[in-house]
Amino acid sequence: MAEILVYVDHVDGAVRKPTLELLTLARRIGEPVAVALGNGAADTAAVLAEHGATRVLTAEAAEFAEYLVVPKVEALQAAYEAVSPATVLVPSSAENKEIAARLAVRIGSGIITDAVDLEAGDEGPVATQSAFAASYTTKSRVSKGTPVITVKPNSAPVEAAPAAGAVEALAVTFSEKAHGTKVTSRTARESTGRPELTEAAIVVSGGRGVNGAENFAIIEALADSLGAAVGASRAAVDAGWYPHSNQVGQTGKSVSPQLYIAAGISGAIQHRAGMQTSKTIVAINKDAEAPIFDLVDYGVVGDLFDVVPVLTQEVQARKG
Numbered sequence: 241m242a243e244i245l246v247y248v249d250h251v252d253g254a255v256r257k258p259t260l261e262l263l264t265l266a267r268r269i270g271e272p273v274a275v276a277l278g279n280g281a282a283d284t285a286a287v288l289a290e291h292g293a294t295r296v297l298t299a300e301a302a303e304f305a306e307y308l309v310v311p312k313v314e315a316l317q318a319a320y321e322a323v324s325p326a327t328v329l330v331p332s333s334a335e336n337k338e339i340a341a342r343l344a345v346r347i348g349s350g351i352i353t354d355a356v357d358l359e360a361g362d363e364g365p366v367a368t369q370s371a372f373a374a375s376y377t378t379k380s381r382v383s384k385g386t387p388v389i390t391v392k393p394n395s396a397p398v399e400a401a402p403a404a405g406a407v408e409a410l411a412v413t414f415s416e417k418a419h420g421t422k423v424t425s426r427t428a429r430e431s432t433g434r435p436e437l438t439e440a441a442i443v444v445s446g447g448r449g450v451n452g453a454e455n456f457a458i459i460e461a462l463a464d465s466l467g468a469a470v471g472a473s474r475a476a477v478d479a480g481w482y483p484h485s486n487q488v489g490q491t492g493k494s495v496s497p498q499l500y501i502a503a504g505i506s507g508a509i510q511h512r513a514g515m516q517t518s519k520t521i522v523a524i525n526k527d528a529e530a531p532i533f534d535l536v537d538y539g540v541v542g543d544l545f546d547v548v549p550v551l552t553q554e555v556q557a558r559k560g
Contacts (some may be wrong), residue, residue: 242270242326247339248296249331253280253286257439258331258393263291264530265358265396269365270326273297275410277312278300278304282407289405291398297410298324300512308421309335309496313342315412320347322410327365329358332390332494333438333527334504340390349385352557356496356517357396363387370517375509379486379527394496429485437469437486442499443515445471446481447558449504449525449544452469452479458548471495471515473505503544507532524548 251257252358257462259274266272275295276284286298297319303311310551316339317507320328330340344351357368364381367389371378371449381387431453437443444466456470463470474484474489488495490513505511507523515521516535523532524540524547533539540547 242325243273243294244270245316245323245325245328246250246272246274246293246330247316247330247336248274248276248284249333249336250276250278250280250284253283255284256331257398258391260287260291260335260398261393261396262287262329262391263401264330264399265294265391266327267328267401268358269360272406273319273325275316275322277315278302278496285405285407289403290400292401292403293405294403296405296407298407299399299410300349300413301412303418306423307419308423309338309418311414313346313419314414314418315410316343317346318488319410322388327389328386330388330390332392333484337390340388343455344385345419347385347388348386350382351388351390352380352443353381353390354494355389358389358391358396367391370390370513377397379420393518394441394493394498432470434463437467437471437488438493438555439523440469440495441468441488441497442468442501443471443488443495443497443518444468444501444503445473445505445515446476446503446544447473447511448475448479448505449511450476450481451504456482456543458552462503462548462555465552466499467557468499468501469497470494473508473511482492502532502536503548506530507534 249259271294273295274288275297284295296461342535346477352367355367372513444463471488472486477487489511498519503524521534522538526540526543
């Protein structure tokens with residue numbers, strides 16, 4: 241069976257959920273070979289093996305932390321040359337899509353970004369994407385070279401499938417270009433205790449209808465009762481009510497959770513482009529003609545200030 245190269249997204253050895261989802265997808269089309277780079281890379285092996293990685297290639301050079309992107313590209317290229325995989329899978333994020341694009345250029349291959357599903361095909365893997373601001377769903381495959389595909393979080397279930405997970409050191413020789421852009425400082429993001437927006441299984445977002453930064457406490461309360469991440473529309477972010485890092489939409493982050501709750505969001509195409517691939521969508525809006533109701537699974541016509549607190553209380557009561 242063909243080997244599938246899977247780029248591992250981890251923090252000091254703690255593997256992030258999108259990588260485990262990629263292993264599920266990789267097993268549909270071949271045998272996963274994981275590539276873990278940076279501090280703690282070797283510590284990822286046990287989890288990766290538990291979820292189907294037959295081999296784990298590791299490299300822990302200082303360059304991965306001290307310089308931007310290029311060292312990781314060169315390491316992934318070294319893994320590609322060592323394995324000769326049928327496909328390269330990468331978790332979608334701003335940095336990872338740059339890594340994937342640079343790798344595709346180096347190896348002369350086509351690339352597909354932000355896939356939401358993957359299946360085996362007669363001429364290579366077939367990826368499902370949302371296109372043109374989520375107005376269309378497309379299926380496509382790479383026709384040149386080895387497919388490089390980035391996959392959005394929450395696109396597949398995490399499934400245990402124990403495999404050998406043999407750890408192998410990856411030999412990487414860095415070029416002069418790898419030292420071209422140095423990281424001079426880092427500032428840790430303040431933790432809210434909530435899930436990462438792009439990885440969360442449930443997202444609760446507020447929009448213009450929240451009518452003020454102080455009222456986002458209502459959205460946060462519902463999110464916390466559900467163990468969800470908090471999102472915001474561009475209107476709410478532009479008004480200064482919530483940080484840009486929480487914006488969902490075409491100019492913000494794309495999310496694909498199991499459940500998306502939109503409160504006080506009209507449903508402009510810009511916002512829909514960032515959340516339309518959610519598995520179940522619930523909208524709360526007092527305007528019965530709001531565009532958001534055109535794509536929801538469940539809609540509540542009502543004032544969010546009446547509906548959301550009652551919903552929060554009901555969730556808490558059922559949990560209790």
